[in-house]
Amino acid sequence: MFAATAFAFAVGQSQPDLDKFVYPLAPALACPPVVTDCSDIPACEPWAAKAAELVKAWYGPLTQLLATDGIDPVTKEHSGKSFQPPAKIMLVFKKTLNVPAYCSGGTITINGEWVTAHPDDLGMVVHELTHAVQQYPRNEIDAGWLTEGIADYTRWWRYEPELHATAGRTKPDFSKAKYTDAYRTTAVWLAWIEKKYDRRTVPALDFKMRQGKDPMPVFKQLTGKTADELWDEFSKEFK
Numbered sequence: 453m454f455a456a457t458a459f460a461f462a463v464g465q466s467q468p469d470l471d472k473f474v475y476p477l478a479p480a481l482a483c484p485p486v487v488t489d490c491s492d493i494p495a496c497e498p499w500a501a502k503a504a505e506l507v508k509a510w511y512g513p514l515t516q517l518l519a520t521d522g523i524d525p526v527t528k529e530h531s532g533k534s535f536q537p538p539a540k541i542m543l544v545f546k547k548t549l550n551v552p553a554y555c556s557g558g559t560i561t562i563n564g565e566w567v568t569a570h571p572d573d574l575g576m577v578v579h580e581l582t583h584a585v586q587q588y589p590r591n592e593i594d595a596g597w598l599t600e601g602i603a604d605y606t607r608w609w610r611y612e613p614e615l616h617a618t619a620g621r622t623k624p625d626f627s628k629a630k631y632t633d634a635y636r637t638t639a640v641w642l643a644w645i646e647k648k649y650d651r652r653t654v655p656a657l658d659f660k661m662r663q664g665k666d667p668m669p670v671f672k673q674l675t676g677k678t679a680d681e682l683w684d685e686f687s688k689e690f691k
């Protein structure tokens with residue numbers, strides 16, 4: 453009797469939600485022509501050539517990992533706006549800057565002094581290239597931390613996965629860290645959420661960011677928990 457009831461209940465249910473187990477990929481967009489400019493620091497030419505190859509290899513995958521097709525990864529509804537790549541991607545090297553690099557539109561400006569001292573830091577190009585694919589409008593909340601978190605997610609969890617990292621792995625100091633710290637702290641937390649709860653987390657957040665809408669309800673929608681509750685849980689489970 454009990455089994456029969458349970459069976460009737462089970463078949464009466466809607467389809468189990470299998471979508472949460474699959475990372476939704478948007479169709480890959482072709483990489484625009486990549487132009488390098490080392491006129492300010494010609495010694496960076498060899499590094500610039502490597503960076504340009506990396507851009508060509510990773511532009512397509514980055515457009516797949518984010519909701520560039522304008523389709524909500526959860527509801528599958530189209531926002532009416534898909535991402536339009538710029539006419540070209542420029543890599544401009546300057547002798548020095550007060551940051552390692554920054555991105556504005558399709559132009560990534562890179563600190564020549566920094567890459568001379570850190571020649572293995574090609575991953576920062578993936579971070580900056582992510583910004584070139586994000587191009588979020590102003591958001592209704594202060595969500596700059598999430599923009600940086602997503603750019604470090606694609607860098608550290610897709611390009612050079614921390615899953616396989618040993619030394620150098622992100623270890624947040626939970627006495628003061630918070631998910632709004634941006635960069636690697638936000639990235640490791642997003643990676644934990646997507647693994648534990650829902651593979652659509654990053655593209656679903658990206659979808660909201662593309663529309664300038666508050667992304668925070670996505671956490672509750674996908675996990676049943678608020679961002680604060682998820683951070684608290686992450687801090688207890690993180691090893």
Ligand SMILES: [Zn+2]
Pocket residue numbers: 579580583600603
């Ligand atoms: Zn950044």
